[in-house]
Amino acid sequence: MIRLQWLDYLATLRERKTWLCGAMLLYAVLSIPVMLARPPAHVQEAIAAWFGHGGPFVLFMYVWIDLAMNKMVAFLPVVLASGIVLRERDVGVLSILAAKPLSMPRYFALRAVSACAVMATLHVGAQLLGLVYFTARVPGFRPLAFLAAMTPHLFAAIFATCFSAAIAGWVKHRGASALIGLAVLGLLLGLSLIGFYQPAWRNLTLVNPMSLGALALGNLDHLGPKDLAPPMLALSLLSLAAIAIGAAGVRRMEA
């Protein structure tokens, strides 16, 4: 099973859509310092209002998470996972693979885990590239706080991938699955930072899994394991639940 998962991951890495996602992330990394040099006025105002005198690093992290990585997390998981199993069925690969000794739910889980692993590879790759590039280009950049803050965000990206896969498992139509995934993830991400400027809603936003990935924004000065671990654990459990739910959806699917 581990061997199969590894081969499936490699196969997923080689797919064209993975390269498309990689290119988008590369663009995000390269464009942020440029954008940050002259932030749009509305962003500056908003940040001043929400974070007060957070300094340039807080401004940078806000821009990186809200304008770059959250947009990516609304989009890339849909590209990677909204068609899992459905694409194999539509293309005709499933006619062969479905006759192998792997039930449809197991095959779904295999593909979903590979999509997550590719999402994780791309996410980590983007943060590491960012680490090098931002250290050179962003005044006041703090590498350790950056990595700490982006770790829960990685788990949010993985959850978003599982979530998109789960939609595929129940909707069973590629176009509809992608549209629903984009709409729901877009909405969740759009609302994910609301707790920062409406402190009264802070607790309410915690039911939004996407907020868990950005909680660290509120606490960049002293991020420790006890800030980071709970959202990561919660997102991991939600990810597993999403895969299980998606797998249940394909139980009766035929090639």
Next chain:
Amino acid sequence: MTTTHAIEVEGLTKRFGEVTAVDGVTFAVESGEVFGFMGHNGAGKTTTLRMLLGLTPLTSGTARVLGREVGRETIEIRRTAGYLPAHYTLPPDMTPRQFLHYVGAMFGLPRDVVAARTEALLRRFDLVHAADRALRGFSTGMTQKVGLAQALLNEPRVLLLDEPTSGLDPLGRHELLELLRELARDKGVTVVFSSHILSDVEALCRRVAVLHRARLVAFGDVDHLKAQHGARTMDDLYLALVRKEAA
């Protein structure tokens, strides 16, 4: 199990809503034979094979593959079966070698076993020169070779082939029939050869089942059936069966 039957099918029925695709079909396939599974387009051949592999649930009736109950022991059946569907696509971004390794991993076979079988199959099907080229853009003949190779990777005891000669040129067709004879003779593999091409079945199979509009219209030894219906050739036999059904 003491049966010498590799496959036993009894009263097998499949309905898709209003359409009855397979209607109370009963037949048995002996171990190690190349069995002809005949019928016009839409007769119910594909649906029957898909039920045997647990790819679609059966509506009623029972079936056993190597003594294992269809619908209950699906995973065990698939472990010992090879299947080549009539219509399929190979993963366009993989190479033949990668794909065979992937299929081997799906069976949970040890890595060195998969590697050895892959190389043997690539040689057997004359695919070594193309083994590391992406499958996208493979010709029909080459695709069919990779399709057969993946069906043989687990060294199946039962091989279910759905119209495997369609789309092959005469040489490819000849080689395939030769391969199937060899598998049955030398390895004792039971082959179910589904086809609407009468000459292929005649060249390959001693025993057949004939489906017509979802129903079994004949089953048994070809020579017997010919004598019984006063037919000299397979064409005569098939026409006699179908006309009798229409009457």
